Amino acid sequence: MRREDNEKLTLTGPGTPMGEMLRQYWVPIAHASALERDGAPLRITLFSQNFVAFRATDGRVGLIDEACPHRGVSMALARNEENGLRCIFHGWKRDVTGSVVDAPCEPAEHRAQFCKNIRVNRYPVRECAGAVWAYLGMGEPPLFPDFEFTRLPPNQLIMRRAEVPYNWLQGVEAHIDSSHVPFLHRGFVVQQQSGLDPAIREGLAKMLENTAPRFETDDTPYGLREGALRDLDNGQIYVRIREMVLPFYTFIPGAIKGACHGRIIIPIDDRTSAEWYILYDPWGPLAADEIHSMFMNSADDPNNFSANLGGRGDLWGQDRQAMKEGHYSGLTKNIPFEDFIVQASMGPLIDRDNEQLGKADIILITVRRKLLEAVKRFERGEGVSWRGDFNYDHIRSRAVCIDPTTTNWRDVSWNLT
Ligand code: FES
Ligand SMILES: [Fe+2]
Structure with a gap:
């Protein structure tokens, strides 16, 4: 096999053709038992990209980028409390959909609007067959592969x-x-x-x-x-x-x-x-x-x-x-x-x-x-x-x-x- 073909097939980091293509499918990301309600967030690397998964107080699972959208502190260090992950640096909080729902260092009167304007990546998540699955691609996810x-x-x-x-x-x-x-x-x-x-x-x-x-x-x-x-x-x-x-x-x-x-x-x-x-x-x-x-x-x-x-x-x-x-x-x-x-x-x-x-x-x-x-x-x-x-x-x-x-x-x- 030619070297460039082998690379095209095997390299899957961000920006590689295969990496981008493979992100177009639902993938299992963790065994369901690895996530406890309000427990330690789980650091997950997939396609050479770092994420953090957590199970919230109500049992739902969220998957977010590891880096806090404020200044990049690892959300694996975050507090998992009251249905969200709160960054330990300045207290920004994310819910299971990935939204920033609190930024307590911002003035109270503009805090809600400030949170709404924060850009975040969102990853649809589904729990099934004893595993947590996610879609990491751009655009609408395909139908879930309900094998x-x-x-x-x-x-x-x-x-x-x-x-x-x-x-x-x-x-x-x-x-x-x-x-x-x-x-x-x-x-x-x-x-x-x-x-x-x-x-x-x-x-x-x-x-x-x-x-x-x-x-x-x-x-x-x-x-x-x-x-x-x-x-x-x-x-x-x-x-x-x-x-x-x-x-x-x-x-x-x-x-x-x-x-x-x-x-x-x-x-x-x-x-x-x-x-x-x-x-x-x-x-x-x-x-x-x-x-x-x-x-x-x-x-x-x-x-x-x-x-x-x-x-x-x-x-x-x-x-x-x-x-x-x-x-x-x-x-x-x-x-x-x-x-x-x-x-x-x-x-x-x-x-x-x-x-x-x-x-x-x-x-x-x-x-x-x-x-x-x-x-x-x-x-x-x-x-x-x-x-x-x-x-x-x-x-x-x-x-x-x-x-x-x-x-x-x-x-x-x-x-x-
Ligand atoms: S780096 Fe996370 S809140 Fe500031
Ligand atoms: Fe075998």
């Missing part, structure tokens, strides 16, 4: 955030690259097969055995859908259907029935990202063992469950003895950490000039091309891609066994029963 998981009751859903030391595009590429599953995650997939229904077990066994499936990809109004197809011995086909909602939401197939998986990756800066892991069960309460197998051995903090990821110094705790005993990667904490560690090991911001890609990487190439076309279109003022009025709640990844003589995998993913 299926956002409509589920809390016992059918878990959404946690991790901070990881790599660029957002590396995260996207991990989410869409299904070829790595039978390698990197083999140790856990083998462990988790026991107890599954035989049909699912057969599909998973096939996935481990046939590591070069046929890939079929379709464009969709929101991005693309990929089927990874493997023939089974009984004449059926095991299909793993992945949904990519560009630019940064991905839905990854789990087992045939059971929890579904979503991933969102948002740039914190160009070398750090927030990885959101979403596990949800559209059919009923999430099983405790599903939650355990995803998040076991991770840090307790749902706003950063990768706090104990480790680092390069000791190769993230890779366990060679476990590898001898059959664990493929030796990264034995959990599946998300296996993904985080391989990405972190590449470095925080890779240049992509020396990659040597094969047919199995076709989806990476497709997604990079789509993102690059979209950012160039956006730069030319030709609008924002993938912001239509489609039904987000119809998008779900699936793993299915189908009879190819009667069923096309493309029809299956819409069969949401």
Whole structure:
């Protein structure tokens, strides 16, 4: 990939084309539990820009620029009281909409008008699925992406955030690259097969055995859908259907029935990202063992469950003895950490000039091309891609066994029963 294309795709600070384009979508900004009523404001960096979020006395959440509009003191130091954040320097107060509602050093008679005239940036905020979401772009926000998981009751859903030391595009590429599953995650997939229904077990066994499936990809109004197809011995086909909602939401197939998986990756800066892991069960309460197998051995903090990821110094705790005993990667904490560690090991911001890609990487190439076309279109003022009025709640990844003589995998993913 040419250096200028790589930069266009990876750099997301204020004023960069990709940064401005990515701000045109709703993003999760913090786990809801990280904000307490009248509690400490939370400093949040997104797209290399600093904000402060807070939960007011009435429970509503506000997101404002970190710098006080008076003279730039950090609002992370502010007092959170009586439905607003009050700057500790001269007492200017902001409400959850971002408005300045008090400037107590100004003469009383013109104070109200003075406050009205203060220019502030406003960021629409919404709380849903256990997370606080915000729109950081200019102009009207698009429709909220009300994915299926956002409509589920809390016992059918878990959404946690991790901070990881790599660029957002590396995260996207991990989410869409299904070829790595039978390698990197083999140790856990083998462990988790026991107890599954035989049909699912057969599909998973096939996935481990046939590591070069046929890939079929379709464009969709929101991005693309990929089927990874493997023939089974009984004449059926095991299909793993992945949904990519560009630019940064991905839905990854789990087992045939059971929890579904979503991933969102948002740039914190160009070398750090927030990885959101979403596990949800559209059919009923999430099983405790599903939650355990995803998040076991991770840090307790749902706003950063990768706090104990480790680092390069000791190769993230890779366990060679476990590898001898059959664990493929030796990264034995959990599946998300296996993904985080391989990405972190590449470095925080890779240049992509020396990659040597094969047919199995076709989806990476497709997604990079789509993102690059979209950012160039956006730069030319030709609008924002993938912001239509489609039904987000119809998008779900699936793993299915189908009879190819009667069923096309493309029809299956819409069969949401
Ligand atoms: S800097 Fe915040 S009130 Fe003066
Ligand atoms: Fe993975």
